[in-house]
Amino acid sequence: MSVAIVSLYAFVKLISRYERHYLSEYGLSLIHDFYLLQYYLQKYKIKSRKNFIRVMH
Numbered sequence: 598m599s600v601a602i603v604s605l606y607a608f609v610k611l612i613s614r615y616e617r618h619y620l621s622e623y624g625l626s627l628i629h630d631f632y633l634l635q636y637y638l639q640k641y642k643i644k645s646r647k648n649f650i651r652v653m654h
Contacts, residue, residue, distance in 0.1 A: 604635055 611627055 604631075604638075607631065 608631060611624075611631065
């Protein structure tokens with residue numbers, strides 16, 4: 598839950614810094630990196646949850 602809140606906050610800060618109509622290549626690159634980070638965080642969370650379930654059984 599806290600990861601989602603921090604991610605949402607980071608995304609809002611990013612959009613406020615770079616207006617939607619004037620996104621530069623750098624801004625688009627940051628958004629791309631942000632989504633990659635989200636993907637890897639979710640992947641790690643799922644993997645760690647599977648490992649936790651495996652340890653519990």
